[in-house]
Amino acid sequence: MSAPDLSLYLVTDTAIAEAAGHTVPGVVAAAGAGGVTTVQVRAKDAPAADFLALVGEVAAALPAHVTLMVNDRVDVFLAARDLGWQVDGVHVGQDDLPVEQVRHLIGDDALLGLSASTAEQLRAAADSPARVDYVGIGALHGTPTKPDAPEPLGVDRMLALAAESAVPAVAIGGVKVEDAEALRGSALAGVAVVSGICGAPDPAAAAEAYATAWGAA
Amino acid sequence: MSAPDLSLYLVTDTAIAEAAGHTVPGVVAAAGAGGVTTVQVRAKDAPAADFLALVGEVAAALPAHVTLMVNDRVDVFLAARDLGWQVDGVHVGQDDLPVEQVRHLIGDDALLGLSASTAEQLRAAADSPARVDYVGIGALHGTPTKPDAPEPLGVDRMLALAAESAVPAVAIGGVKVEDAEALRGSALAGVAVVSGICGAPDPAAAAEAYATAWGAA
Numbered sequence: 250m251s252a253p254d255l256s257l258y259l260v261t262d263t264a265i266a267e268a269a270g271h272t273v274p275g276v277v278a279a280a281g282a283g284g285v286t287t288v289q290v291r292a293k294d295a296p297a298a299d300f301l302a303l304v305g306e307v308a309a310a311l312p313a314h315v316t317l318m319v320n321d322r323v324d325v326f327l328a329a330r331d332l333g334w335q336v337d338g339v340h341v342g343q344d345d346l347p348v349e350q351v352r353h354l355i356g357d358d359a360l361l362g363l364s365a366s367t368a369e370q371l372r373a374a375a376d377s378p379a380r381v382d383y384v385g386i387g388a389l390h391g392t393p394t395k396p397d398a399p400e401p402l403g404v405d406r407m408l409a410l411a412a413e414s415a416v417p418a419v420a421i422g423g424v425k426v427e428d429a430e431a432l433r434g435s436a437l438a439g440v441a442v443v444s445g446i447c448g449a450p451d452p453a454a455a456a457e458a459y460a461t462a463w464g465a466a
Numbered sequence: 467m468s469a470p471d472l473s474l475y476l477v478t479d480t481a482i483a484e485a486a487g488h489t490v491p492g493v494v495a496a497a498g499a500g501g502v503t504t505v506q507v508r509a510k511d512a513p514a515a516d517f518l519a520l521v522g523e524v525a526a527a528l529p530a531h532v533t534l535m536v537n538d539r540v541d542v543f544l545a546a547r548d549l550g551w552q553v554d555g556v557h558v559g560q561d562d563l564p565v566e567q568v569r570h571l572i573g574d575d576a577l578l579g580l581s582a583s584t585a586e587q588l589r590a591a592a593d594s595p596a597r598v599d600y601v602g603i604g605a606l607h608g609t610p611t612k613p614d615a616p617e618p619l620g621v622d623r624m625l626a627l628a629a630e631s632a633v634p635a636v637a638i639g640g641v642k643v644e645d646a647e648a649l650r651g652s653a654l655a656g657v658a659v660v661s662g663i664c665g666a667p668d669p670a671a672a673a674e675a676y677a678t679a680w681g682a683a
Contacts, residue, residue, distance in 0.1 A: 296561035297538065321514065324540035328567040344513035350545040 253316040253337065253360055254286035255383055255419050255439035257460050259446050260320075261290050261307070266447040273303060274310040276452045281312045283456025285446070286439070289340050289362070291320035301325050308334040318362060321345045323354050330359075338362065338382070343370065352379035364421075366402070368413055375415035385441055386410050388422025404431050411436040429462035439463065470533040470554065470577055471503035472600055472636050472656035474677050476663050477537075478507050478524070483664040490520060491527040493669045498529045500673025502663070503656070506557050506579075508537035518542050525551040535579060538562045540571050547576075555579065555599070560587065569596035581638075583619070585630055592632035602658055603627050605639025621648050628653040646679035656680065 259280050261273045271279075277288055290307050292300045304319055308329065311317055318340045319326040329336045338360025341351055352361055357380070365371050365384045374381040391401045401422065402410065411418045412435070420432055421441035429440045442459055449455035476497050478490045494505055507524050509517045521536055525546065528534055535557045536543040546553045555577025558568055569578055574597070582588050582601045591598040608618045618639065619627065628635045629652070637649055638658035646657045659676055666672035 296559075297563045298561050301563060301567070322539075322541060324544070324563060324571060327541070327571055328563055331567065331570055342513075344515050346514045346518060346541060346545055350518070350548065353548055354541060354544055 252417070253382065255417060256463055257285050257456065258287040258289065258385075258419050258421075258439050258441040259285045259456070260421070260441055260443045261288065261292070262443050262447045263292055263295070263303075265444050269448045269450065271447070271452065273447075274306040276447050277307050278310040279451075279453035280446050280456040281310070281315050283453035284460030285315060285456050287316040287318065289318040289320055289441075291340075293321065297322065297325060301328055304329045304336065305332070305334055308336060311335070316360065318360065323351055326355065326359070340364070340385070348374070348377050348381055349379045365414075366400075368410060371410060371414045371416070371418075381416050383417040383419065383438065384414060385421045386414070386418050386437075387420065387441075389420050389428060390423030390425075404428065407432065408435050408437075426458050426462045429459050433463050469634070470599065472634060473680055474502050474673065475504040475506065475602075475636050475638075475656050475658040476502045476673070477638070477658055477660045478505065478509070479660050479664045480509055480512070480520075482661050486665045486667065488664070488669065490664075491523040493664050494524050495527040496668075496670035497663050497673040498527070498532050500670035501677030502532060502673050504533040504535065506535040506537055506658075508557075510538065514539065514542060518545055521546045521553065522549070522551055525553060528552070533577065535577065540568055543572065543576070557581070557602070565591070565594050565598055566596045582631075583617075585627060588627060588631045588633070588635075598633050600634040600636065600655065601631060602638045603631070603635050604637065604658075606637050606645060607640030607642075621645065624649065625652050625654075643675050643679045646676050650679070650681050 263273050266273050266276045290304050316337045318338050320340050323339050326339045340362035342364040360382045362383050363374050363381050374384050388401050389407050407420050417438040419439040419441045424440045424442050446452050446455045480490050483490050483493045507521050533554045535555050537557050540556050543556045557579035559581040577599045579600050580591050580598050591601050605618050606624050624637050634655040636656040636658045641657045641659050663669050663672045
């Protein structure tokens, strides 16, 4: 498994997409065309059967060069892989299964991402005997999409944490296009976006704007 | 894997146990001593790390002859098994991962239980190419513990469905001690209890009362 391109990382949110008149597979297809390089399917409250079906729809909608991550549910990832769908790995938070268990279940070839919000969590990710492929550092700003998210870090603290991280890092949490400009050229490997793309009137145009701001277009 | 003894099947409910002044591992230890033969750990809203930890505590609290099932999360079951804990299988509902996927992930040696509430679902369980080891038929009565539960069946419909099931079946959903008496000697392999044990002042005594009513004591 080669290193994923994390430069523009989309996290799906079904409620936000639907409130903007979109479907999640529709957002993913548009954002893939617009320059998104990695997609994480997230559906924390969906029953597993619905989540698995959504992962299948997203895998089918996504250009093959875009990396596809499954949030939290290792079993949904394993089932999707067993079904022959193009899924690349699992992203977990600090309250999800421990990374040692996740790595053992998914094997060495799959990608493993971890949410982290403190220097201590970043060190633990780097020092873990289980390989963590990247971390999502957040939250950059306060955000309505993840009510359980940690305290906002702001741009300066985000850049300091990214510089300390021995693991490739993306910034997440209310990232706007102007944030992508402010963060580029730093130690960050990319920016992760939820509502800025899922909730945009034109998700393809929104993805293009982020990609341009990050200098990846 | 020999056939599990389903005669008195406890499903844990953390909120009900704690409201009665208990912990889930405490309830399980007491109910195991009182005659419970199978335990399903259920924690639908818990983060996976907490659910895994709870499964470990229950496995440690449970007499070795009692069968231990994990609700919904195949990955939590797999992680628990990898950790060397004594877990026997996974119980899924109609909205969880499809039984074909679950069976593939857990292997032939693990137990697979499925919730069913209609004759059609019972036939599907029996006809599935993936082996389903037992079904939980519900709900017997309306119950506050599972707001998303299907319509109450009542005793007569429960007995008719159990008689039609080609797979061993337990009754679930507000099962009281007097229901266990009314249902024994039928096609049912056992009764499943949530609040009648988790919420009892003395879970060991409650388990004994159910076991006696079922004729298993």
